Amino acid sequence: MSGKKLRIALAGNANVGKSVIFNQLTGLHQHIGNWPGKTVERAEGTLHFKGYTIDVIDLPGIYSLSTLSLEEVISREYIIMEKPDLVINVVDASILERNLFFTLQLIELGAPLIIALNQIDVAERKGIKIDYKRLEEILQVPVVPTVAIRGKGLHELLEKAIETIEKGFSNQITIRYGEEVEERIQRLEGVLKNIGLKYPIRWVAIKLLEGDEYIEEEIREIKPEIPDLARSLAEEIERIHGHPCPTVITSERYEVAGRIAREVQRILPSIKPSLGERIHNITTHKIMGYLIMVLVVFGVLLTIFGFGGYLSNVLSDLLYGFEPLFESILGFGPLKDIIWGGLIEGIIANITIALPYIIPFYLILYILEDSGYLARIAFLMDTLMHKIGLHGKAFIPLMLGYGCSVPACLGCRIMETERERLIAGFVVTLIPCAARTVVIMGLVGTYLGIGWALTLYIVDLMIVLILGRLAFKILPGEPTALIMEMPDYRLPHLKTAIKQTWFRLEEFLKISFPLVIVSGMLIRIMEISGVLETISYILSPVTVSWLGLPEISGVLLIFGVLRKELTLVLLETLLGTTNFQSALRPIQMFTFTLVVILYVPCIATIASCVKEFRWRKALAITITEILFAILVGGLAYRILLILNLLE
Amino acid sequence: MTALKEGETGVIVSIEAGSGRGRCCGKGFHKRLIDMGLTPGTEIAVVKSAPFNGPIEIYVRGFRLALGRGMAERIIVEARR
Numbered sequence: 001m002s003g004k005k006l007r008i009a010l011a012g013n014a015n016v017g018k019s020v021i022f023n024q025l026t027g028l029h030q031h032i033g034n035w036p037g038k039t040v041e042r043a044e045g046t047l048h049f050k051g052y053t054i055d056v057i058d059l060p061g062i063y064s065l066s067t068l069s070l071e072e073v074i075s076r077e078y079i080i081m082e083k084p085d086l087v088i089n090v091v092d093a094s095i096l097e098r099n100l101f102f103t104l105q106l107i108e109l110g111a112p113l114i115i116a117l118n119q120i121d122v123a124e125r126k127g128i129k130i131d132y133k134r135l136e137e138i139l140q141v142p143v144v145p146t147v148a149i150r151g152k153g154l155h156e157l158l159e160k161a162i163e164t165i166e167k168g169f170s171n172q173i174t175i176r177y178g179e180e181v182e183e184r185i186q187r188l189e190g191v192l193k194n195i196g197l198k199y200p201i202r203w204v205a206i207k208l209l210e211g212d213e214y215i216e217e218e219i220r221e222i223k224p225e226i227p228d229l230a231r232s233l234a235e236e237i238e239r240i241h242g243h244p245c246p247t248v249i250t251s252e253r254y255e256v257a258g259r260i261a262r263e264v265q266r267i268l269p270s271i272k273p274s275l276g277e278r279i280h281n282i283t284t285h286k287i288m289g290y291l292i293m294v295l296v297v298f299g300v301l302l303t304i305f306g307f308g309g310y311l312s313n314v315l316s317d318l319l320y321g322f323e324p325l326f327e328s329i330l331g332f333g334p335l336k337d338i339i340w341g342g343l344i345e346g347i348i349a350n351i352t353i354a355l356p357y358i359i360p361f362y363l364i365l366y367i368l369e370d371s372g373y374l375a376r377i378a379f380l381m382d383t384l385m386h387k388i389g390l391h392g393k394a395f396i397p398l399m400l401g402y403g404c405s406v407p408a409c410l411g412c413r414i415m416e417t418e419r420e421r422l423i424a425g426f427v428v429t430l431i432p433c434a435a436r437t438v439v440i441m442g443l444v445g446t447y448l449g450i451g452w453a454l455t456l457y458i459v460d461l462m463i464v465l466i467l468g469r470l471a472f473k474i475l476p477g478e479p480t481a482l483i484m485e486m487p488d489y490r491l492p493h494l495k496t497a498i499k500q501t502w503f504r505l506e507e508f509l510k511i512s513f514p515l516v517i518v519s520g521m522l523i524r525i526m527e528i529s530g531v532l533e534t535i536s537y538i539l540s541p542v543t544v545s546w547l548g549l550p551e552i553s554g555v556l557l558i559f560g561v562l563r564k565e566l567t568l569v570l571l572e573t574l575l576g577t578t579n580f581q582s583a584l585r586p587i588q589m590f591t592f593t594l595v596v597i598l599y600v601p602c603i604a605t606i607a608s609c610v611k612e613f614r615w616r617k618a619l620a621i622t623i624t625e626i627l628f629a630i631l632v633g634g635l636a637y638r639i640l641l642i643l644n645l646l647e
Numbered sequence: 648m649t650a651l652k653e654g655e656t657g658v659i660v661s662i663e664a665g666s667g668r669g670r671c672c673g674k675g676f677h678k679r680l681i682d683m684g685l686t687p688g689t690e691i692a693v694v695k696s697a698p699f700n701g702p703i704e705i706y707v708r709g710f711r712l713a714l715g716r717g718m719a720e721r722i723i724v725e726a727r728r
Contacts, residue, residue: 095710251686286698383699482715
């Protein structure tokens with residue numbers, strides 16, 4: 001089964017069923033990671049077909065190949081530089097015109113292409129019939145109709161793919177623009193001809209006229225006068241048409257796409273609004289929509305945290321049941337503390353956090369996203385989220401943050417730009433998760449009353465709003481605005497959901513396991529060797545003088561990095577009683593809890609930050625939050641002193 | 648576009664270049680709108696407005712698009728009666 005190796009890339013707009021095709025093709029042989037140096041997810045898998053070993057790579061879903069979003073640059077670079085043997089362009093048959101717009105760009109890019117005309121069942125239900133043979137003729141690209149979620153047409157797709165690769169490529173068509181544009185493309189082609197480009201010449205000419213900064217930059221290095229020429233040509237086009245040149249070219253490309261679409265499809269007027277249509281109307285309704293959203297969000301939280309919390313407890317009871325066994329083997333010495341307290345507890349923390357919360361979270365997130373409901377939530381919540389410089393989609397990770405920061409952090413990947421992901425990630429780690437709720441309720445709620453606990457929540461929410469806005473102002477990049485397709489509702493493909501959940505979990509554990517274990521052992525070793533007390537002492541200017549806390553809190557805060565509720569558990573152990581009043585004055589309880597809420601995401605959250613944002617940014621978030629917590633804690637302490645509260 | 652009522656249709660005349668301040672509309676977004684098929688001459692229908700000055704849902708080239716209001720304001724359309 002060694003055979004020849006082939007590489008096939010899947011490309012297409014968002015929401016066309018690309019990931020379903022990917023999962024159907026590659027089965028269990030896949031790997032989900034990030035693109036090197038990027039935070040965009042990269043999914044790769046292998047399959048065997050007709051004696052070939054085929055690597056399939058799922059390029060990020062995109063809208064067009066010209067705007068400079070991360071996904072698009074990645075896809076385009078991959079197609080040009082890595083030269084896959086074939087690109088399968090997944091096209092949504094029910095929105096043919098817009099999908100063809102992207103197909104035309106792939107053709108211009110000179111990609112070896114076949115088309116998977118997907119969701120023909122959806123199209124048919126909408127009354128759209130497509131003559132795919134005619135489409136094949138016009139584009140001179142093989143077209144295979146598919147219904148990916150039911151596996152229909154995928155075998156044919158693979159056969160056609162192999163056939164196309166074996167046959168080699170026939171010349172593809174050239175997309176003709178209007179006369180004025182065409183004339184200038186050819187002039188540019190003329191000067192680009194002999195400078196040794198790695199890109200197709202005509203494509204470069206078009207991109208230059210479209211003002212593609214990335215290409216401009218590259219050509220400028222070879223021959224600086226060419227981009228200048230392109231600019232003046234673009235200005236000529238702008239003068240003739242009265243619109244900026246990129247707009248003109250895009251319009252004309254859409255015109256071509258529209259013309260082809262009209263030629264190959266027949267649309268029967270639909271008789272009545274479909275079920276999806278009706279659900280759409282209800283779920284975006286200005287009253288019903290919010291009601292349903294509250295119910296759904298509540299349901300999601302209940303499922304993830306109710307089920308997760310239950311399972312987490314069961315698992316942790318089960319796993320902690322092994323402690324006596326370890327004690328009997330290792331005794332009570334430092335060895336047991338390191339092995340059990342560091343290594344095993346680290347593993348337990350991972351298992352009890354990762355499995356119960358992350359699995360249902362990934363499943364539900366995928367289902368929400370794939371069914372199309374996420375887009376409706378974003379639609380309804382956009383105004384509110386703008387207050388912290390994000391748009392509607394950020395609502396989901398923010399909500400999740402009240403349960404556990406880990407899924408919340410991972411959920412930030414639904415944001416489109418790196419900047420938005422980072423702001424969202426920063427904000428969600430500041431939201432009190434279930435573990436922090438334990439501290440809030442166990443300390444402030446119990447001893448100072450529910451009013452003070454509520455005060456903490458409100459203070460935290462204000463901080464989130466202010467910091468969100470601040471991050472939004474400080475971080476470079478364009479301000480956020482919602483441009484979002486609202487895809488038709490559809491049933492999510494369960495098999496894909498489960499597989500994606502599995503592979504993402506695997507990826508998460510790969511980062512979090514070592515991190516949790518190493519840091520757990522490190523802290524235990526520090527504790528046993530007495531370094532921890534020294535550190536507590538060193539920290540005392542901050543903890544005692546600035547924050548007004550007892551010296552012991554230094555140790556607590558260090559342990560809290562592992563899991564935030566540990567701060568309370570450890571306090572109990574050190575005091576030998578749950579009567580915290582003997583150790584902390586009321587004002588200290590408040591300050592301490594405030595610091596615990598803000599000071600640093602727990603180690604599992606840091607791990608998920610690393611997965612989403614990579615090391616540098618994860619560290620930046622962590623350090624910022626430590627400093628910030630110290631600042632706010634100290635200020636709160638002083639304000640309370642001045643107001644003579646809680647003394 | 649924000650002047651259109653729910654259910655009304657119009658044809659896009661132009662997209663005002665953004666100054667980049669406020670909520671929206673740097674060069675990237677302008678490009679993105681165009682790439683989404685909101686080119687001059689395209690017919691659009693306003694389906695729905697989200698409450699609290701929220702985004703606007705439009706129907707264009709066979710699909711639904713949600714646009715932040717600030718952005719929608721910069722899209723000049725000619726109403727069709």
